[in-house]
Amino acid sequence: MAGYTDRKEDVLGRLRQIEGQVRGVQRMVVEDVACVDVLTQVSTVGGALQSCAVTLLDAHLASCVTEAVAEGGEAARAKVGEATLAIARLIRT
Template sequence: MDSSLTHQPATSPTMHGYSTDKDAYLRRLKRIEGQVRGIARMVDEDKYCIDILTQVAAVNSAMHAVSVGLLENHLQHCVVDAAKAATTNGSPEAIDAKVKEATEAISRLLR
């Protein structure tokens, strides 16, 4: 994973887990967007298939890094916050909901 996408705790409970890393995520996504445009240009210019596939693999890898980073942020921020809240208000359903949400996200990433 890109070291610029590592988690730093959010300063406000209303912030999303990735908020402190938002600029790094946006930079990464803009770079990926440029790579995808480059792939389209390669197809338009009839470049060699393997060269195009190499670039597709690079985009997939970059998107995977973003996905894992966001998932890590979600677990460290949202799930942990739900667990803390459940401890203070005695509502374990909040933890179950966040864990289920994270599990479904992981499942989508693995498809």
């Protein structure tokens, strides 16, 4: 089971909102809106994706990683390593 199951509707709602924002950016490009205005909206979409990613990461840490750490051993080390890599990917973007 995914760690975000109890937040699934929130995550899906955010992703639908982001999808709408991306369609809006596409329309802006079709309509030849000024570059700076398009870039501003692209930045907004990026921020929304980051926020969604943080929600998913929080759920992963609160459920999957916490459960693995409670079990201990190699499973715990693997889950912590997996979370570390996920965080590294997020801070690179």
